[in-house]
Amino acid sequence: MSEPAIRIVADRASLASSAAETIRxxxxxxxxxxxxxxxxxxxxxxxxxxxxxxxxxxxxxxxWERTHLFWGDERSVPASDPESNFGNxxxxxxxxxxxxxxxxxxxxxxxxxxxxxxRRYEVELRSFFxxxxxxxxxxxxxxxxxxxxxxTASLFPGSTALGDREHLVASSWVERxxxxxxxxxxxxxxxxxxxxxxVAGADKADILARVLEGQRxxxxxxxxVVRPKAGELIWLVDRAAAATLQHSD
Numbered sequence: 227m228s229e230p231a232i233r234i235v236a237d238r239a240s241l242a243s244s245a246a247e248t249i250r251x252x253x254x255x256x257x258x259x260x261x262x263x264x265x266x267x268x269x270x271x272x273x274x275x276x277x278x279x280x281x282x283x284x285x286x287x288x289x290w291e292r293t294h295l296f297w298g299d300e301r302s303v304p305a306s307d308p309e310s311n312f313g314n315x316x317x318x319x320x321x322x323x324x325x326x327x328x329x330x331x332x333x334x335x336x337x338x339x340x341x342x343x344x345r346r347y348e349v350e351l352r353s354f355f356x357x358x359x360x361x362x363x364x365x366x367x368x369x370x371x372x373x374x375x376x377x378t379a380s381l382f383p384g385s386t387a388l389g390d391r392e393h394l395v396a397s398s399w400v401e402r403x404x405x406x407x408x409x410x411x412x413x414x415x416x417x418x419x420x421x422x423x424x425v426a427g428a429d430k431a432d433i434l435a436r437v438l439e440g441q442r443x444x445x446x447x448x449x450x451v452v453r454p455k456a457g458e459l460i461w462l463v464d465r466a467a468a469a470t471l472q473h474s475d
Contacts, residue, residue: 229459230438230453230460231458232438233463234463234464235462235465237465238426239275241272241426241464242276243279245273245424245462246280246287249287249367249422250287252367252419253288253289253293253366253367257289262292262294263288263367264355264366264367265294265296265368266296266297266365266367266368266369266418267296267298267369268299268311269297269300269311269314269371272424272425272427273369275426277315277319278318278319280322281319281322281323284322284323284324287319290323290329291325293325293329294329294331295315295329297315297331297333298368298369298379298409298410299311299379299408299409300312300343301335302340302406303336305332305336311333312332312333312334331354333395340407340408343397343408345395347394348394348395351363351394357394362414363394363417365418366419367418368418368421368422370421370424370452371423372423372425372433372437375402375433376433376436376437376447376450377447377448378452379409379415380398380400380409381412382400382448385399385400386398386399387409387411388412388448390412391411391412391413395408395414396408396409396411397409412452416455419458420459420460421458421459422461422462423461423462423463425461425462425463425464426463426464426466427466428467428469430466431469434461435471437449439472
């Protein structure tokens with residue numbers, strides 16, 4: 227388990243540029259080695275600047291014909307809802323880059339039961355990766371964000387999904403938000419070849435410092451336990467978010 231790489235960039239535009247470059251590098255390596263690139267996208271507002279970059283210039287993205295898009299988590303809303311992670315990505319860039327519909331793999335909840343959606347997505351992941359019940363799939367790259375309470379994907383402090391070590395995908399009730407969420411589980415995140423957190427804005431400065439420089443021994447925050455077993459961990463943050471880090475440059 228390697229130490230995380232912390233990369234600090236000037237602003238959100240630089241964040242998008244650096245993220246796009248890293249993703250393309252990892253995509254080209256994955257395609258050369260395995261013939262395809264499996265990318266799990268994050269929700270929230272921070273990755274939208276990256277999505278917009280891809281929409282404006284698809285050549286800055288990964289080789290789309292060999293790229294498969296998945297999602298780290300989803301909210302219990304239809305794709306047309308502005309809260310939908312898949313819907314936001316679809317509106318921001320998917321319809322504007324040359325990717326086939328068959329290469330886009332959303333978590334479909336809509337008005338259905340989140341537990342059913344989690345089971346269906348687990349079946350889809352095992353089919354795509356050819357993963358046996360005793361083998362964890364390996365995404366080539368997983369994008370993650372950081373919530374103000376230290377959550378990532380939809381793994382919230384105290385949630386049942388955070389402690390799930392059996393399933394690839396879990397649904398859980400988020401008491402603070404009074405809603406269900408569906409999320410990839412921690413073992414899936416920690417078996418990825420590369421995990422990259424994108425964090426931007428002064429409002430994330432305190433929680434970022436707590437996650438990266440705070441204590442982990444007792445009741446760690448969800449983002450603190452994302453540590454790939456045999457892969458890279460990259461924290462790509464802008465200067466506003468890094469403002470209170472003791473070891474920022």
